[in-house]
Amino acid sequence: SQQGEEDPQALSIQEGENATMNCSYKTSINNLQWYRQNSGRGLVHLILIRSNEREKHSGRLRVTLDTSKKSSSLLITASRAADTASYFCATDPDSGGGADGLTFGKGTHLIIQP
Amino acid sequence: NAGVMQNPRHLVRRRGQEARLRCSPMKGHSHVYWYRQLPEEGLKFMVYLQKENIIDESGMPKERFSAEFPKEGPSILRIQQVVRGDSAAYFCASSPKGYYEKLFFGSGTQLSVL
Numbered sequence: 001s002q003q004g005e006e007d008p009q010a011l012s013i014q015e016g017e018n019a020t021m022n023c024s025y026k027t028s029i030n031n032l033q034w035y036r037q038n039s040g041r042g043l044v045h046l047i048l049i050r051s052n053e054r055e056k057h058s059g060r061l062r063v064t065l066d067t068s069k070k071s072s073s074l075l076i077t078a079s080r081a082a083d084t085a086s087y088f089c090a091t092d093p094d095s096g097g098g099a100d101g102l103t104f105g106k107g108t109h110l111i112i113q114p
Numbered sequence: 115n116a117g118v119m120q121n122p123r124h125l126v127r128r129r130g131q132e133a134r135l136r137c138s139p140m141k142g143h144s145h146v147y148w149y150r151q152l153p154e155e156g157l158k159f160m161v162y163l164q165k166e167n168i169i170d171e172s173g174m175p176k177e178r179f180s181a182e183f184p185k186e187g188p189s190i191l192r193i194q195q196v197v198r199g200d201s202a203a204y205f206c207a208s209s210p211k212g213y214y215e216k217l218f219f220g221s222g223t224q225l226s227v228l
Contacts, residue, residue, distance in 0.1 A: 033216060035219075040222075042205055045218070102217065103159060104157040106155055
């Protein structure tokens, strides 16, 4: 079953602007991760935030996690054309048994207009 | 330090044939995961393996699909008697630890069933 759901499905912004993507999930988690996928390629891990963390930074990326709302956001600041890709959140449900592995949403397709 | 290697990159099979997809994890990684991705969809978990063991196969179809990760050699995802609905991109990922840490993905195998 789908755990993470990204919003919006697609986002188009001008180069230099900030891009914000959201992810909502249904069950409790140990951690939440964000990945990027360029067209026709495998996913690349961007950042992992644990359930006891509220915010994390990595370069131009900022991730927040609100476990009370079961949601996370990914902010990319000062966007570049090379940031054009699909972005996925992934959760590992804190179910103990780890069933269904790391589950991914359908992604947000981000387009940066030069 | 080579990344996760998948081959072949593209595989074309006729209905009823067998498809074998190979995955060599990153050096030092003993955990392998297989995912399937349909166009415009997120990744669907299939199976999680460690050396010689299947840890979680909750995402594997009950028939025609099998996976192994032998002591020596790559992990193999095998699809017997392929049907058109099996056409998809199949991604392998590996990690140095278990489920909950970041995954390193290969570039995928695009399976086309004629």
